[in-house]
Amino acid sequence: MTDTALRDSPITLDRRLLLGATDYEVTVFPTDDQRLELCIVSSDGDGRVLSELSGSLTPADLPTLTEVLTSTLSGLRAMTTPPPATPPPTPPEPPAQRSRPANHGARWTTADDDRLRARYREGPTQSALAREFGRTPGGIRSRLEHLGELPPGAPWRPPRPTAPTDPLATTGISKPTPPQAQPPPAPHSGEPDPRLPTRPPTAG
Known part of the structure; x- marks a missing residue:
């Protein structure tokens, strides 16, 4: 930066600044009406003018103009500087995935179907069967509907186990009445047993 007095005056100024590849030249000189003529010119390395600012001002107005120019x-x-790039928002963490049952998606075997029928008829809950078979509750219900054990859309009401019935009662055959037990004979004492029929006396 160099300052060169163009005229014999303390206000006269010729300043040149090189900031990067841009050359700034500032000149100030007084006029006949006690004002100051200001000129600021910027140019690139090839001498092409980039910006130019000029005008006249009074020395008494310099403090106020300094604040006005600075704020402006x-x-x-x-307004002309692009805002700094903001980092993209952090995506929310995905919800924790529940562990799938052990047999989720596995094929049902005939043995599985038979065991499912038997267990369903014993009256357990849907969740209990899901844990036992390693399936989802929906998978248990879907399989029971497929097997015809549970009507589609019906509430979960496993059939209650029935008590074993007497096979003779279903056929209409009555049970034979067991014979009544006879009391044991009384010991022989020479007297006739009143429970035995008496014989008529015979003629001698």
Whole structure:
């Protein structure tokens, strides 16, 4: 940066600044009406003019103009400078996945179907069967509907186990009455047993 006095005056100024590849030249000189003529020119390395600012001002107005120019140029800079790139928002963490049952998606075997029928008729809950067979509750219900054990859309009401019935009662055959037990004979004492029929006396 160099300052060169163009005229014999303390206000006269010729300043040149090189900031990067841009050359700034600032000149100030007094006029006949006690004002200051200001000119600011910026150019690139090839001498092409990039910006130019000029005008006249009074020395008494310099403090106020300094604040006005500073705030104005700062505002223009903020308006023309692109905002800093903001990092993309952090995607939310996916919800914790539940562990699948051990037999989820596995084929049902004939043995599985037979055991499912038997267990369903014993009256357990749907969740209990799901844990026992390593399936989802929906998979248990779907299989029971497929097997005809549970009507589609019907509430979960396993059939209650029935008590074994007497096969003779279903055929209409009555049971024979067991014979009544006879009391044991009384010991022989020479007297006739009143429970035995008496014989008529015979003629001698």
